[in-house]
Amino acid sequence: MAAAMDYKTILDSLTTSVLIVDSNLGIRYLNPAAENLLETSLTRTLGTSLGQLLLETDEALDTLVSGIRTGQTYTRREAEFVLLSGNRLIVDYSVSPAGQEANQVLMEIQPRDRLLRISREEDMLTQQETTRTLVRGMAHEIKNPLGGIRGAAQLLDRELSDDGQKEYTQVIIAEADRLRGLVDRMLGPNRALKMAQTNIHEVLERVRTLLEAESRGKLMFRRDYDPSIPEFPGDKEQLIQAFLNIARNAMEAAFEHQCSDKATEFPTITFRTRALRQFTIGQKRHRLVARIDIIDNGPGVPPELLQNIFYPMISGRACGTGLGLSITQSIIGQHHGLVECESEPGKTDFIIFLPLEETA
Known part of the structure; x- marks a missing residue:
């Protein structure tokens, strides 16, 4: 019993995510790192099938079952896990026999998303x-x-x-x-930033007010704010311009989609904020970062434009100048942040990362 307790204590202290799975893919153990990575707990998942926790491909699960039966050790690189929450993870994982336990394997999972x-x-x-x-x-x-x-x-x-x-x-x-x-x-902006303590939600609310006036009630807004985000040094007026450029594009995309035959939802823009701790932007690690998502339910950005939309003169609209997103990227860059875009039909998400501490 003492040996078993020592074994569990060692696994619980690891930062690597560790699972033990039986021959039926039933989960026998998750260490705390695995609970955090997979957004669940051992109490909730004990005995349930791994296939219910991770929406992996049938081929990958069949390989895992084969590894359990043969005792073969193998490693898979950059596999995609889809959690029940819908979040996707890119991971490397290794499978090896779980000590003296018959028909059980130990899975070690290393997330690759961050790298x-x-x-x-x-x-x-x-x-x-x-x-x-x-x-x-x-x-x-x-x-x-x-x-x-x-x-x-x-x-x-x-x-x-x-x-x-x-x-x-x-x-x-x-x-x-x-x-x-x-x-x-x-x-882009040709004046120096006028830095002052700035509340990101005041910026977003100003943008929302402006778009509500422009849309005349034809646009729905959803707000999902994290009230724990503190004020940070920023140029409020410049940030309003940056977020307005993105949100106005989102509004126009939602309206264009509404006019098409494929539209099934009312034009909607979602503003979401989250605080991220120990987050890296480029090569610099920040103690605290705000993540701001501006999401529309428009037709999505064409794949051939997605990698180039922040370049000047690149636009997906016939009447667009292709300068709005380039200016936004410049403003956010001056704040030592970053803008990314993820898009699929019916959902385009512009993700803005802004450091919340003083940056030299």
């Missing part, structure tokens, strides 16, 4: 910096000749006495100003 996400975010941040450098270079090359064209048109306008001819120079000046404005918007 994969960090790698993906590092690539995204690198791409964004490359894009900003490219845009700044292009803006410089475009604005210089535009200034010359505008100046020459102004000089010509002063020399002309015919109003009909002056109309052409005014067109040149107006178009040069329009292009200059477009380039300035591509560069």
Whole structure:
């Protein structure tokens, strides 16, 4: 009995998720790390089938049963587990005989989501910096000749006495100003952030109020706020602009979907906030981070656009400029945060991560 207690104590102290499963895939043991990872408890799952806890493929479960019967040890890389809550996990897991116990195996599970996400975010941040450098270079090359064209048109306008001819120079000046404005918007905000203690829910409520006025009651809002999120250093007006760009896109997508034959729900936007502890953005670990989800029930972002939607001039709408999300990414980047997008038909989720502590 003492040996058994020592064995359980050792497994309970591990940070690696450990399960013991019998030949019928019945769960015999979960350590606390596994309970946390799989969002359940040993009391609730003891004796239930692993297939009821993890919506794994039949092929993977058959391989597990075969491993139990033969006592064969094997490892599977980057397997996808779907929990009963609907959350998806990417994990590596190893299966080996459970000591002297017949027809039982020990599963060791290592979550890979965090490492994969960090790698993906590092690539995204690198791409964004490359894009900003490219845009700044292009803006410089475009604005210089535009200034010359505008100046020459102004000089010509002063020399002309015919109003009909002056109309052409005014067109040149107006178009040069329009292009200059477009380039300035591509560069994003051109003023330093005015940092002050900011409440993220005040920002979201301002955005909601603006969209309610624009939609005139034709848009439903759902709010799922975490009241524990503290105030943080931020530029409130800039953040309102960033979130408004995303939410306005979500509203337009929901309205477009409502006009299609596939629409089954009222146009809806969900605002959700959560506090995340010890969270990594890029290569930096933060003690506390706010996760903000802006979710719409529109048709979804086309797969061919999903990886590029934060680049300037990329838009999924015929009337879009493709600058809103690029500006949003720039503002959030100035706050040392990150914006991601997950999309499928009927659900598009823009996920914003913002550090909640002072960042140098």
